[in-house]
Amino acid sequence: MNYIEAKLKFINTWGTLGSLWGINKAMAQIQALLFVSTSPLSMEEIMEELKISRGNTSMNLRQLIDWGIVTKEFKAGERKEYFSTEKDVQELTRIIAKERSRRELQPAVKTLKEVYTITDDGTAETKELIKQTKALHDLAETADTMLNRLVSHKQNWLTKSIFKIFN
Amino acid sequence: MNYIEAKLKFINTWGTLGSLWGINKAMAQIQALLFVSTSPLSMEEIMEELKISRGNTSMNLRQLIDWGIVTKEFKAGERKEYFSTEKDVQELTRIIAKERSRRELQPAVKTLKEVYTITDDGTAETKELIKQTKALHDLAETADTMLNRLVSHKQNWLTKSIFKIFN
DNA sequence: TTAAACTTTCAGTAATTATTGAAAGTTTAA
DNA sequence: TTAAACTTTCAATAATTACTGAAAGTTTAA
Known part of the structure; x- marks a missing residue:
């Protein structure tokens, strides 16, 4: 080639x-x-x-x-x-992560919150909807927090993260 | 609502x-x-x-x-x-991460390797192509490794990861 | 000013992707 | 077996998304 x-x-x-x-x-x-x-x-x-x-x-x-x-x-x-x-892959990743959080994750978190905060009428269906959307909400929020902290670390965050997680 | x-x-x-x-x-x-x-x-x-x-x-x-x-x-x-x-969000995330790695990340890593291992003819253009695709390759490979290790941790990996990264 | 050199916009069209629904296929109970 | 109850397939079509190119817009040099 x-x-x-x-x-x-x-x-x-x-x-x-x-x-x-x-x-x-x-x-x-x-x-x-x-x-x-x-x-x-x-x-x-x-x-x-x-x-x-x-x-x-x-x-x-x-x-x-x-x-x-x-x-x-x-x-x-x-x-x-x-x-x-942008020529630096780490910086590029940071920019993209930040934008995707802002454009996608944050609106999703907002909608999920609207859904899981409906009043519980006591039925099994409502309880399940609340339980499941709250679980998703919490995950999305955690992921968003993680991304946002990640993008505020300028140097070598990815390598560092791996080191910390698996040691 | x-x-x-x-x-x-x-x-x-x-x-x-x-x-x-x-x-x-x-x-x-x-x-x-x-x-x-x-x-x-x-x-x-x-x-x-x-x-x-x-x-x-x-x-x-x-x-x-x-x-x-x-x-x-x-x-x-x-x-x-x-x-x-699957009703458990953590498990759901693990499955999706694993599948996306297999379907998208791994083929990308493979192609990037094919590109950055072309013979260096000494021109600035070739050098730049090799340098930049190698940087992407290394990032993608690191991300893939991270994902794969992540998905082999069954319990609460996301929360744990955040704790470890930011403390 | 004017006009050349450029960029942006957007209506029309092309390409792609998703969806339907009816026919073909499969399974099981009698 | 047969036929009812179901699922899958796939050609036709609809819906969506991307792309073109020409006209309108902008900027700058003279």
Whole structure:
């Protein structure tokens, strides 16, 4: 496998993995492309490499910027915008974990709380609903707390965590 | 909010959350329904409650069974099959973590290794591709190891983990 | 100002994914 | 066996989601 094939394989794998995790394919591919690029890329270059339209590129770049994963760069004397992604995997993981907590975990915790705090009318069905949704709520909240503490540890948190858990 | 509303809200939230995580909506809803049900349900009852077709119910139940989250039950003297889900959230989490590792993380690790072990032709581009995919590979492998160890700890692993990490 | 160089928006369309429902398949009781 | 009671399959279709490309918008240099 040569450079071109390997790069393509990486971008495609990342794209597929992205869809599996609810992230759209183009978005994941753009991030992958920037992740292995030696310098920031212009929209033109991204379109060209991934064979996607201007509109698609623009919208997905915006989403990546919203997530805080990609930043715009300006080259001196150039009108064009250039884009680059966070290159450090640990930092990247921290950003993604933080965003997913905010966008998904926190709303879920809120809804679960609304459900398990309904008034107990004494029936077995209601008791089961309360019991089970409370259990989920507590798990989700614990997971969220864990994630949030994790993302406030800047250095080597993953390795450290493993050491602490299994020793 | 009464029982019926709360149950519906839970099922819908779970369904939406499922789609967000790459799990199909009906599958997540069936699991949610069984999760708060006081007894195993027949296919007929699931169809009725969720207003989905027989085919859809059958296919998604099979997937849930494949995942190891749902089991068939037989009632004495009855021909019909009844279905129930794992009720313990910790156990549920363990099963899901294990399956996702097997289905997603492990193939990704394998592909990343293929990419970062290409021969280094000395160019900056190749060096960057190797460096970045290796960093991702190592992260994914560490995460996978962590998950797998986690799922082999049966009791209260999540709470324990948090205690250990942050003390 | 103007106009060139760029980016964003969005209606229309394409691609993908989920769902239905009826036919085929299976199991069991008589 | 047969036929009733059930489950599974899968081609057709519906629903959802992604993508395109051209028009509108923005910025900057002259």
